[in-house]
Structures are given as C-alpha cells and as structure tokens.
Amino acid sequence: MSARIECHHVTKTFELHQKETRTLRGCEDISFTVNPGEFAGITGKSGAGKSTILKTLYRTYLPTSGHMYYRSNSTGTIDLAQASEQEILYLRKNEIGYVSQFLKIMPRVTALETVMESLLEMGYSPGEARSEGSAMLYQFDLPEYLWDTYPDTFSGGEKLKLNLAKAMVKQPALLLLDEPTASLDEHSKAYVKHMIHQLKEAGTTMIGIFHDLTFMDTVVDKKYHMKEGKLTGTEEALELNRND
Amino acid sequence: MFDTIQHEPVLSVQHLSKRFGPGCSSCDEQKLPSNICAACGTIWACKDMTFDLFQGEILGIVGESGSGKSTLMRCLHFEQEATRGAVYMRDYDQRSTDTLTISRQEKQYIKDHVLGLVYQNPWEGLRMDFSSGGNIAEKLIAADYRHVRTIDQRAEELLEKVDIPIERMSECPRYFSGGMQQRVQISKALANQPPLLFLDEVTTGLDLSVQAKVLDLIRMLQREFHVSILIVSHDLSVIRMLADRTMVLKDGDIIETGLTDQILEDPQHPYTQLLVQSLI
Amino acid sequence: MSPESSKRFRVSAYNFGFLDEGSKREIRRSTLKAVAIPGYQVPFASRELPIGKGWGTGGMQLSLSLAGSRDTIKVIDQGHDDSVNAVSIRHLIQSCTQVEMTRDSQAASLIQSRHRIPEIPLRKDQILILQVPQPDPLKKVESHEKKVKQLHADKDYKGMWLHLYEDISQWGDISISADYPSTAHERYLFAPSPLPRWDVPKLNHSEALCLLGAGREKKIYAIPPHTQVTPLAFDDVPFTTENFGKASCKNCGADNVYLDEFIDDETGQKTYSCSDTGYCHQRMAERRIQ
Numbered sequence: 001m002s003a004r005i006e007c008h009h010v011t012k013t014f015e016l017h018q019k020e021t022r023t024l025r026g027c028e029d030i031s032f033t034v035n036p037g038e039f040a041g042i043t044g045k046s047g048a049g050k051s052t053i054l055k056t057l058y059r060t061y062l063p064t065s066g067h068m069y070y071r072s073n074s075t076g077t078i079d080l081a082q083a084s085e086q087e088i089l090y091l092r093k094n095e096i097g098y099v100s101q102f103l104k105i106m107p108r109v110t111a112l113e114t115v116m117e118s119l120l121e122m123g124y125s126p127g128e129a130r131s132e133g134s135a136m137l138y139q140f141d142l143p144e145y146l147w148d149t150y151p152d153t154f155s156g157g158e159k160l161k162l163n164l165a166k167a168m169v170k171q172p173a174l175l176l177l178d179e180p181t182a183s184l185d186e187h188s189k190a191y192v193k194h195m196i197h198q199l200k201e202a203g204t205t206m207i208g209i210f211h212d213l214t215f216m217d218t219v220v221d222k223k224y225h226m227k228e229g230k231l232t233g234t235e236e237a238l239e240l241n242r243n244d
Numbered sequence: 245m246f247d248t249i250q251h252e253p254v255l256s257v258q259h260l261s262k263r264f265g266p267g268c269s270s271c272d273e274q275k276l277p278s279n280i281c282a283a284c285g286t287i288w289a290c291k292d293m294t295f296d297l298f299q300g301e302i303l304g305i306v307g308e309s310g311s312g313k314s315t316l317m318r319c320l321h322f323e324q325e326a327t328r329g330a331v332y333m334r335d336y337d338q339r340s341t342d343t344l345t346i347s348r349q350e351k352q353y354i355k356d357h358v359l360g361l362v363y364q365n366p367w368e369g370l371r372m373d374f375s376s377g378g379n380i381a382e383k384l385i386a387a388d389y390r391h392v393r394t395i396d397q398r399a400e401e402l403l404e405k406v407d408i409p410i411e412r413m414s415e416c417p418r419y420f421s422g423g424m425q426q427r428v429q430i431s432k433a434l435a436n437q438p439p440l441l442f443l444d445e446v447t448t449g450l451d452l453s454v455q456a457k458v459l460d461l462i463r464m465l466q467r468e469f470h471v472s473i474l475i476v477s478h479d480l481s482v483i484r485m486l487a488d489r490t491m492v493l494k495d496g497d498i499i500e501t502g503l504t505d506q507i508l509e510d511p512q513h514p515y516t517q518l519l520v521q522s523l524i
Numbered sequence: 525m526s527p528e529s530s531k532r533f534r535v536s537a538y539n540f541g542f543l544d545e546g547s548k549r550e551i552r553r554s555t556l557k558a559v560a561i562p563g564y565q566v567p568f569a570s571r572e573l574p575i576g577k578g579w580g581t582g583g584m585q586l587s588l589s590l591a592g593s594r595d596t597i598k599v600i601d602q603g604h605d606d607s608v609n610a611v612s613i614r615h616l617i618q619s620c621t622q623v624e625m626t627r628d629s630q631a632a633s634l635i636q637s638r639h640r641i642p643e644i645p646l647r648k649d650q651i652l653i654l655q656v657p658q659p660d661p662l663k664k665v666e667s668h669e670k671k672v673k674q675l676h677a678d679k680d681y682k683g684m685w686l687h688l689y690e691d692i693s694q695w696g697d698i699s700i701s702a703d704y705p706s707t708a709h710e711r712y713l714f715a716p717s718p719l720p721r722w723d724v725p726k727l728n729h730s731e732a733l734c735l736l737g738a739g740r741e742k743k744i745y746a747i748p749p750h751t752q753v754t755p756l757a758f759d760d761v762p763f764t765t766e767n768f769g770k771a772s773c774k775n776c777g778a779d780n781v782y783l784d785e786f787i788d789d790e791t792g793q794k795t796y797s798c799s800d801t802g803y804c805h806q807r808m809a810e811r812r813i814q
Contacts, residue, residue, distance in 0.1 A: 017514030059503060061510040075249065085489055085503055086298055090249040106485065108460055120467060352678045371686075378690045385685040391759045392692055414693070 001069060001077050003033045004174060004205035005057070010066035010081070012049075012056045026052035026061065028229040034222075036173075039196065039206040041216045044226030050209045052229075054176045057207070058098045059088045070096075073173055093121045097167035101160075101179035111154075111162050112137060112147040118166050136169045137162075141191060156183035168195055175199065177208035181215050193219055253296035253332075254472045255320070255440055256339060260329030262290040262315050262496075267327075279312070279495040289315035291496040293329070297440070302466060302473040304487030304504060306480060306519070311493040313476040317444050319344075320474070321361050322351040333358055335439050356386035360433030360471075364445035366425035369432065372418040376403060376428050379417065380435045387436035402431040406461055423454030427461060434465055443475040447482055459485055480523045484508060492516045541588040542620040547571050551589035551744070555735060558746035563708025564676075565659050570742040573616075580613055580638060581739025583655035587617060587636045590651065596624045598632035603640040603784070603799035627802045639702070641723040643781050643803040646732035648749055654717040656738040659745060661705040661715045681713050684756060692761055704763070706755045714745055716753075721765045722782040728753040771796045776807035 012026035027049035034040045042050045055061045057068055059080060068080040072095060078087060092098075109117070115133035120126065137147055140161045146154065151162055160183055167175060181189050189212075196206065196219045210216035216223070225233045265286030279288045290312045297303050307313050319326040325344075332339040335358045343354060355361075360383075363369040370379050380399040381389075389395050403413055406427040417425045426446060433441060443462065447455040463486060466473060477483055483490055483504060490507045492500040492515070500513045511517045541548060547569075554568035573581050591597065597617055601610035605627045613636065618625050626632050629642035636653040646652055662672045665683035675683065684705050691698050702718040706727070716724050717736055727734060727747050734747040747753060757763040772779035774795050781803065783796040798804035 014510070015512075017517055055509070060505045062502070062506060062512070085501075086250050088503060089301070089488055106463070108456060117467075348678050352680055356682075374686065374690060375693065377693065378686060381689045382682055382686045385689065386682045392689065392761050395689065396693075 001071050002035065003069075004036045004038070004071055005207070006033045006067075006069040007031055007053075007057075008067040008069070010053070010056060010068055011064050012052050012061055013064045025049070025229045026064075027056070027226075030066070030231055032224060032231065032234075034205050034207060036203045036205055037200045038222070039200060039208065039220045041220035041223045042207065042209050042226060043213065043216070043223060048226040049229040050226055051178055053226075054098070054178050054207065054209065057174075058092070058096065058176055059083070060098075070174065094170070095173040097170055097172035097175045099163050099167045099175070099177050099180055101182050107152065108150060110148045111142065111151050114151065114162060115165050115169055118169050122170060132169060133165075136165045139191070139195075140165045141188065157185060157188060160184060161188060164192060164195070168199060171199065171202060172204060175204055175206045177206060179209055179211060181210070181212050189215060250298035250301070252299070252334060253339075254299050254334045255297040255474070256332040257296070257320070258294050258330045258332070260290055260293045260316070260319060260331065261288065261327050262312075262319050262324060263288050263327040279310075279497075288496050290319065290326070293496075293498050295491060295498060295501065297472050297474055299334075299439075299472055300466075300470045301488045302475060302486050304483035304490040305474065305476045305493060306478065306483050306490060307493030308478060310495075312496040313478075313493055314444055316493075317361070317442050317474070317476055321359060321442060322355065333440070356383075357388075357436070358438055358440055360436075360438040360441045362426075362429050362433045362441070362443045362446050364448050366417065366422070366429045369429040370417045370425065373416050375414045376408060376417055376420075377413040379428060380432050383432050383435040387438075389436070398435065402435055403428070405465075406431045407457075421454075423450055423457060426450065426454075426458050430458070430461060430465070434469060434471065437469055437471070439472060441471045441473045443473060443477075445477055446475075447477070447479065455482075462486060480508070480519065492519065538620055540593075540621060541591055542573065542616070543571055543585065543588050548589040551585055554744045555586065555589070555746065558735070558744045559733070559748050561712070562748055562751045563712030563714040563745060565714075565743040565745045567742055568744050570739045573739075575612070575616070577740040578657065580609065580636075580655040582737030582741075582744070583636045583638070583653050583739075584613060584616070584737075585739060586653045586735050586737040586744065587634055588621070590634060590653075591617065591621050591623055593621070593623060595621075595633045596626050596631055597621075598626050598629055598635045598802070600635065600637040600640055600642070600800075600802070602638060603782070604801050606801070609638070628806065629800075629802055639718050639720070640782070640799060641719065641726045643778075643798070643800045645726070646730060648731040650732045652730075652732050652734045654719070654734065654736045656715065656717045656736045656743075657740070658703070659715055659736065659738040659741050659743040661703070661713055676712060679711065681707075681756075684713060688756060688758070692758070698757075698761065698763075701766075704755050706753050708747055709752050710754065712745075713756075714747075720782060721755075721763070724753065724755055724763075725765065727751070768796065773798045773804060776804045776811070778804070778807060 008031050010030040011028050014024040014026055016022045016024060030053060044050050052061060056063050057080060063081045066081060069077055070080050071077050072091065112133055115136055116129040119129035119132055142158060142161050151159055164180060181192055184192065222234060224231050263286055266284060267286050268281065268284035270283040271281030271286050276288060293316060305313050315324060318324040320331060330342040331344050333343055336343055336354050377399040380402055381395045384395050384398060400410060408424060408427060417428050447458050450458065459482065475486060487504045490502065490504045491498055494515050500516050507516060508520055511520050539545065551568055554566045558566045571585060573584055575581060599610045599614040601607040604610055614625055629635060629644055634651050634653060638655045641652060660672055661684060662675055665687050666672050666675060688698050702720050703715050704721050704724050705713055706716055706724060707713050716727060729750050731749055733749055736745050755763040768783050771783055773783060775797050778798055782799045784799045786795045
C-alpha cells in the first residue's frame with residue numbers, strides 16, 4: 001500500500017440508550033484514499049458528519065463498520081478500525097496528530113509545557129523538548145510573555161495557535177485538522193499555511209475540515225464534499241495548487 | 245523512552261472474583277443480574293474481571309460506590325483475598341507465577357518492592373506519629389535500603405518534589421493539612437520507585453485547589469518515573485485528566501473498557517452513557 | 525510441730541526441682557522446640573513459683589526443668605553472684621535440688637543469669653539460661669500481640685528498622701543500650717534479654733546453648749550453639765559495643781571487660797570495677813597466688 005490512509009466503507013452510527021434506544025447517523029459508507037504529503041479537505045454543512053470522520057480516524061469514536069488502513073512509519077499497515085488501544089495510544093503519541101477547533105489542554109500546564117509534553121511523550125529529553133518547543137511557539141508568533149502562562153486565559157486565536165503548535169511539533173505522519181483556522185487573523189493564517197506546506201514537504205498527510213473555503217483552496221490537493229453523512233463528490237485540486 | 249508499542253502487560257488480571265458471603269449453587273456470579281445473590285445474600289464485589297495494565301500507562305477505573313473499585317484494588321494489593329482468578333506481574337517472576345497463590349512472605353515482597361498504594365484516607369497509608377521523613381524511610385527500608393544517608397537524601401528529594409518544606413521533614417503528618425498528608429503519602433508510595441502504583445480515590449474529600457495540586461503531582465511523577473498507574477475514582481474529571489484508558493465498573497462487572505476520550509465521547513454501554521451525561 | 529519449723533521450707537514436701545515431673549516435661553518440650561527454631565518464641569504454660577512473676581521465673585523454670593543431680597549451677601544477677609536476687613534464686617534452686625552451686629563460671633554446667641553473659645567464653649558443655657522481662661522486640665513498635673505474631677511470620681521487621689532509623693535521625697546514633705534487637709540465622713528477630721550491647725556478639729556462633737525464658741510473658745526461645753546472631757544495623761551506622769576508653773577495674777585491673785561505673789558522692793571521682801564479679805574474684809585470687 002503506497003497511500004498513507006485508505007478508508008473502505010467506514011460507517012459510524014451512535015446508539016443512544018435513553019428511555020428508548022435511538023440510533024443516530026454519524027457517517028456512512030465513507031471510502032477515500034490520501035497519499036503521503038497529500039492534503040484532503042472536507043467540506044459540508046454542519047451536521048453533515050465531517051468531524052465524525054476525523055474522530056473515527058482518531059478512534060475517539062469507535063467505527064461501527066468498515067476499515068481504515070493506515071501505513072505507519074514504524075509498524076507497517078494497520079487497520080485503525082481494528083487496532084488495539086495500545087497501538088492507537090502509540091500512534092497518537094508518535095505519528096497521528098489531531099487538532100480540534102476546541103482547545104483541550106491540561107489545566108495548570110503552561111503554553112510551553114503543553115508543547116514540550118508532546119515531545120516528551122515521544123521520548124525527547126527535557127532539554128530538547130524545551131528548545132524545539134520554544135522554536136515552535138516562536139514560529140507561530142505566540143508572544144513570549146505568554147509562554148509561561150496558563151492557556152485558559154488565551155484568546156481564541158492564541159489557543160488555536162498553541163493547539164496547532166502542539167500537534168505540528170511532532171511532525172506527525174498523519175494530521176487531522178478540525179477547523180484549524182476558525183478564529184485566526186490573516187497574519188496567523190498565513191503562518192498556518194506556511195506550516196502546512198512545510199509539513200507536506202516533509203511527507204505529512206493531512207485531512208482537514210474547513211469553513212474558510214478560500215483558505216482551504218490554497219492548501220489542499222483534493223476536496224471531498226459531505227452531505228447527510230455521505231461523501232457526495234470529489235474534486236482533485238492539484239491543478240489549482242500547482243499554479244500557486 | 246517508550247518508542248515501541250506495549251504488548252507485554254506490567255499487570256495482568258484474569259477472571260478475578262471476590263465474594264463476601266458463603267456463596268451457593270445458585271449464585272454463579274456470571275449470571276447474577278446485580279452483585280447480590282437473591283438466594284444466599286452473598287455479595288459478589290468483583291465478578292470475573294479481566295484486564296491488562298501496560299508499561300507507563302495510566303488506567304482509570306470509574307464506577308459508583310459499591311461497583312467493586314476499591315475491592316479490586318485491595319485484592320490486587322493482597323489486603324483482601326480474591327475468591328477466584330489469577331494476577332500476574334511483570335516484575336514478579338516475569339509473569340509466570342499467579343501472585344494470588346504465593347506465600348504471604350512473597351506477597352509482602354511484592355508489596356514492598358513492586359507496588360505502591362495510595363489510599364483515599366492518609367491515615368491508612370501513613371504512620372501519623374512518625375516524622376514525614378520517617379514515613380518515607382519506612383517504604384525505603386521495606387525495599388531493603390540499609391544506608392541511613394541514602395535514605396535521608398532520598399526522603400529530602402521526594403518531599404521537595406511534592407512541595408513539603410525540608411524544615412517540616414521531621415514533623416509528624418498528624419499535624420499536616422489533608423492535601424499535605426496526601427502528598428506525603430504519594431511520595432512514600434513512590435519512594436523506592438515501584439513499577440506499579442495504585443491510587444484509590446486520592447483526591448476525594450480534598451478542596452478543589454488542593455485536588456488540583458495532587459493531580460498535577462501525579463502527572464509529573466508519572467512522566468518522571470514512567471510508573472504504570474491504576475487509578476480508581478468516581479470522579480470522571482479526574483479520570484479525564486489523567487487516564488490513557490478507562491474501565492467502567494458496575495455491580496462488580498467491567499462493563500466497558502476503552503481509550504478515555506472514546507469512553508467520554510462515544511460511550512457504548514447504557515450505564516456509561518448515563519455516567520457521561522451526568523458529567524456535563 | 526514447733527511454730528518455727530512450720531515456717532520453714534520443707535524440701536521433702538516438694539518434687540526434685542520444685543516443679544512436678546509433668547510440668548518439667550512440658551517446659552523441656554517447649555525448650556526443644558525453641559532449639560529447633562532459633563529465635564522463635566515458643567509459648568509455654570508458665571508455672572507458679574514461690575517468687576513473683578517478673579522476678580526471673582522464666583529463667584528459674586528453665587533451670588529447674590533442666591537441672592539434674594550431677595549439675596553444677598551458677599546464678600548471676602547483673603554480673604553479681606551475691607545480690608539479693610541471685611542469693612534468693614540460688615537458695616531456692618539448691619534447697620529443692622541439692623545440686624552443687626558455684627560462683628566459678630567455668631565450673632558451672634548451668635548458668636542462670638540476668639542481664640549479663642560471663643566474660644570467659646562458654647563451652648559447648650555449658651548451658652546459659654537468661655531471664656527475660658520482654659521477649660518480643662516488636663512490642664516496641666506494635667502493641668497488638670496478634671499483629672506482632674503476623675509480623676514475625678511474614679518476617680516483616682521494617683517497623684523495627686524504622687524505629688532504629690528514627691533513633692538515628694533524632695539522636696545521631698542508636699540509643700538502645702540493652703536488649704539490642706538481633707536476628708537469629710537471618711530469620712527471627714529476637715530480644716537478647718536485656719543484655720548490654722557488650723554481650724550481644726558473644727551470642728554469635730557461641731559454643732554454648734543459650735536459652736531465654738520469660739515467665740510473665742510465658743515464652744521460651746533459644747540461641748543454639750553456632751547460631752548466627754546479627755544485631756540490626758545500617759550500612760553506614762554499624763552496631764557498636766560500649767566503649768570504656770582506657771578505664772580498667774579498680775580491683776583486678778582488667779580492661780577488656782564490661783565495667784560498672786561508680787561515682788564518689790563527695791569527690792565526684794569516677795571509678796570502675798568488673799561487672800562480672802565471679803571473673804573479678806578469680807583474677808584477684810590468681811594474682812594473690814602469684
């Protein structure tokens with residue numbers, strides 16, 4: 001398998017056991033392939049199931065059926081739908097990143113520590129983690145006086161930058177981005193774009209959800225559209241980017 | 245550095261059951277609708293529990309009181325005798341001997357060298373009338389440290405790490421606040437760097453700000469010592485903050501196990517869904 | 525019968541060795557068990573004696589159960605042959621056994637002692653019987669009998685180690701002067717009677733059998749010949765015995781012995797003499813001969 005990720009007929013439904021059992025649709029029969037260094041964008045109305053795909057790939061959601069073949073740098077091809085929790089934890093630490101539109105970080109951990117932690121869990125020494133982490137925050141243009149403060153006081157944009165820094169510093173093989181530019185100013189967006197191109201060159205595969213279609217068109221190689229849980233169309237955006 | 249996928253469990257629990265009461269022919273624990281046998285009144289606190297704990301991971305155990313969390317932990321710490329089942333530890337005989345079947349002396353060896361347990365109530369884990377330094381020394385002595393200066397240095401190091409001022413090292417934990425006692429207890433449990441740490445409701449009953457400090461400490465120690473942790477809590481937010489994986493207990497059964505974020509965002513079992521809904 | 529004779533102890537009314545044969549057998553059986561498990565406290569049915577419990581009845585029962593008509597017995601109290609206790613015990617043993625009594629430790633086959641071991645090393649044909657007030661060293665750290673037994677069974681002696689550690693933390697050294705906790709053959713922790721530290725090494729690989737009896741606590745334990753006796757000690761705070769510096773006995777001049785210290789009330793001057801009076805007398809007698 002030369003693709004980084006191959007989804008075959010992935011379906012996710014939710015069974016809610018309340019007074020009576022209700023079944024909710026997440027996404028249905030999703031199949032797509034993304035190659036190393038490729039960026040696939042997903043568009044669609046809210047509730048169409050875009051985030052469900054990302055969370056299922058990340059295994060925050062347990063897929064109901066289907067296969068999600070991922071080509072790992074260290075363990076070969078593995079079906080994320082069947083992988084053990086230990087394997088998923090390993091991949092999350094070392095190869096697969098996830099950036100959500102909401103910042104989920106530990107309370108009472110400073111911005112720099114947050115980024116450092118990403119590297120420490122990969123086995124970096126504290127010294128290395130500190131220098132690499134600082135460099136990352138510097139690149140993201142996060143004011144230095146914020147590095148040693150707790151991110152819960154940050155603005156939406158600052159939080160998002162931190163979130164991206166935390167995921168990108170790992171140079172993951174697969175990066176899942178859920179609205180990575182939602183509250184960023186133009187300057188930061190330009191930087192995110194720059195980072196995305198850099199990661200792509202390094203071989204990182206990305207799958208992203210965007211509302212900002214203009215921005216999306218500047219980074220993605222292909223686009224998928226979703227409607228009511230299903231992929232309805234594919235558009236190779238390679239032409240577009242080649243002219244960039 | 246754990247740059248490999250963990251396949252070898254540090255702790256492997258297999259079909260562990262704990263019964264309080266005589267048991268009878270009709271209470272085959274697997275088939276009981278709850279954890280009490282209607283025929284003989286026997287309580288099955290743990291029913292056929294099977295799970296693994298891997299190197300460097302934090303496994304959360306949640307459930308309401310009476311779900312069997314604490315009994316499980318006490319069985320693993322040999323304070324209660326499991327009725328059935330087997331428990332294997334990597335750091336005892338390379339998991340080739342069921343530790344539930346070994347002699348009391350051997351179990352004591354495991355408690356002194358392989359395990360650390362932090363109780364909800366510091367009075368259970370500390371000698372309140374011995375100095376804080378002495379309390380840490382106790383665990384070190386149990387783990388065969390026989391050099392006074394080494395013990396002193398280690399105790400100082402640990403207390404410093406958990407933010408107990410050195411000048412209070414010679415004071416008895418009896419006169420400390422609840423949060424400080426808990427910090428001393430944690431440093432005692434970790435004194436000899438055991439590979440396995442059991443935490444039983446360690447933040448329950450503490451003030452919120454103190455709770456936070458204790459949680460920070462656990463996280464810091466986990467990263468520094470790479471200890472594998474089993475943490476029991478009825479508080480999902482504690483589990484969310486600390487655990488890589490989570491196990492949900494109800495009436496002595498493990499009803500669901502999964503990655504913590506999956507348990508919280510995509511719970512499968514009706515009871516887990518109820519539990520998670522109550523969180524927010 | 526005259527009033528005076530009725531007060532007298534009538535030897536003929538009692539069995540040889542005061543105790544009845546059944547009692548002596550039971551004590552000897554417990555003693556054998558104690559010998560078989562060095563340092564382990566064997567419970568026994570402590571008998572009533574015409575002295576109060578806590579006054580050496582454990583040692584007495586051992587002596588009386590073991591004494592035979594061919595034995596020669598020496599009784600010591602804190603090194604003295606002639607203190608009130610030593611004299612009373614000697615008198616009782618002699619009057620109900622008629623065995624020969626001696627002050628010479630080398631002439632004795634049985635030596636009953638409180639707090640001391642004679643200075644001259646004992647031989648394999650001798651038995652040392654020590655009176656013990658508190659046989660269990662763990663009572664210092666755990667008051668519940670049941671828990672103490674469990675601790676022994678588990679060989680869980682960290683409480684005692686911790687006690688020593690706290691001692692060192694507080695005083696810079698271990699402050700225990702007598703009854704220094706030691707292990708027999710690296711297994712059972714035992715209380716070496718209230719012997720001074722000076723005498724503890726004498727138990728290690730001793731030629732003689734040492735029996736310890738606690739009458740009030742109803743326990744017998746033993747350090748059989750050639751048992752390894754190890755005082756608990758940290759690697760960097762070793763076990764040490766009392767140091768008398770350059771002092772020597774004012775009577776016999778001995779300097780490598782356990783000394784008693786005397787302070788003159790008026791001059792404040794310190795003088796020393798042998799604690800083992802039998803040894804001291806012997807040395808003085810030898811000198812006179814020379």
